[in-house]
Amino acid sequence: xxxxxxxxxxxxxxxxxxxxxxxxxxxxxxxxxxxxxxxxxxxxxxxxxxxxxxxxxxxxxxxxxxxxxxxxxxxxxxxxxxxxxxxxxxxxxxxxxxxxxxxxxxxxxxxxxxxxxxxxxxxxxxxxxxxxxxxxxxxxxxxxxxxxxxxxxxxxxxxxxxxx
Amino acid sequence: xxxxxxxxxxxxxxxxxxxxxxxxxxxxxxxxxxxxxxxxxxxxxxxxxxxxxxxxxxxxxxxxxxxxxxxxxxxxxxxxxxxxxxxxxxxxxxxxxxxxxxxxxxxxxxxxxxxxxxxxxxxxxxxxxxxxxxxxxxxxxxxxxxxxxxxxxxxxxxxxxxxxx
Numbered sequence: 001x002x003x004x005x006x007x008x009x010x011x012x013x014x015x016x017x018x019x020x021x022x023x024x025x026x027x028x029x030x031x032x033x034x035x036x037x038x039x040x041x042x043x044x045x046x047x048x049x050x051x052x053x054x055x056x057x058x059x060x061x062x063x064x065x066x067x068x069x070x071x072x073x074x075x076x077x078x079x080x081x082x083x084x085x086x087x088x089x090x091x092x093x094x095x096x097x098x099x100x101x102x103x104x105x106x107x108x109x110x111x112x113x114x115x116x117x118x119x120x121x122x123x124x125x126x127x128x129x130x131x132x133x134x135x136x137x138x139x140x141x142x143x144x145x146x147x148x149x150x151x152x153x154x155x156x157x158x159x160x161x162x163x164x
Numbered sequence: 165x166x167x168x169x170x171x172x173x174x175x176x177x178x179x180x181x182x183x184x185x186x187x188x189x190x191x192x193x194x195x196x197x198x199x200x201x202x203x204x205x206x207x208x209x210x211x212x213x214x215x216x217x218x219x220x221x222x223x224x225x226x227x228x229x230x231x232x233x234x235x236x237x238x239x240x241x242x243x244x245x246x247x248x249x250x251x252x253x254x255x256x257x258x259x260x261x262x263x264x265x266x267x268x269x270x271x272x273x274x275x276x277x278x279x280x281x282x283x284x285x286x287x288x289x290x291x292x293x294x295x296x297x298x299x300x301x302x303x304x305x306x307x308x309x310x311x312x313x314x315x316x317x318x319x320x321x322x323x324x325x326x327x328x329x
Contacts, residue, residue, distance in 0.1 A: 036199030
């Protein structure tokens with residue numbers, strides 16, 4: 001009896017139970033799987049979007065189609081379509097390839113067919129254009145979008161904090 | 165003798181799960197690398213429908229139009245009918261003036277933009293941003309008409325942009 005109470009303490013460190021670690025990591029994994037989306041297009045043009053104070057988040061990712069306008073990256077400059085226009089420097093990218101303004105109508109039609117009925121109604125075209133693109137290029141794109149009745153546009157931009 | 169030893173009856177062998185954490189870590193890192201967090205932000209605007217054959221020309225009083233010009237050097241010029249015309253303005257001034265102008269009757273007053281095709285997209289975007297900011301407290305979408313000057317000849321870009329009366 002006496003011996004038991006005055007036993008010398010055990011100096012070994014107790015082992016940590018790691019059984020719940022996979023569960024924890026799986027939770028983090030699922031979080032990232034839900035909040036992120038895959039990069040589905042390879043950027044073939046370089047662009048830097050402008051920054052504004054009034055930008056909003058895109059509501060429905062599945063209803064957004066992207067049109068990129070920028071300078072072609074070096075690797076893809078050979079694949080540039082042979083079009084002679086004043087603003088040759090800047091290219092339009094639809095999906096994974098460089099395109100011209102005339103391809104936009106077909107592109108919008110194809111994307112529209114791919115979407116569900118409710119997505120078609122709220123379809124938004126995100127214009128991801130470089131800051132230095134001349135307005136003539138952007139205007140051509142906008143006119144093409146008007147003709148295909150893709151009237152919701154969103155000028156892609158980064159968010160600036162509002163000055164108080 | 166040991167070779168033929170039988171496991172004790174009724175005991176299920178436990179699975180070694182120590183590598184599950186490693187596997188899920190690898191998945192986690194894969195998703196971190198391949199995915200992008202930025203949920204495409206942008207300035208939302210509405211384009212007008214394409215021009216019809218028989219266009220209805222809306223009668224708008226000249227005093228209800230404010231013209232903002234963006235020239236090839238990305239300068240903004242304000243042309244209002246209330247005496248002040250042809251002055252070069254900054255973005256802040258545009259926002260202030262448009263708000264004052266539109267606050268009177270946001271459903272009827274129209275902001276007309278004249279954009280030079282050589283103007284930079286950034287300048288145009290900042291202008292649109294200022295317009296949206298100016299109309300924000302009015303709780304009404306901006307009524308904007310756009311005109312792009314295409315190599316000398318003028319082309320009517322739109323009747324109303326974003327404005328549902």
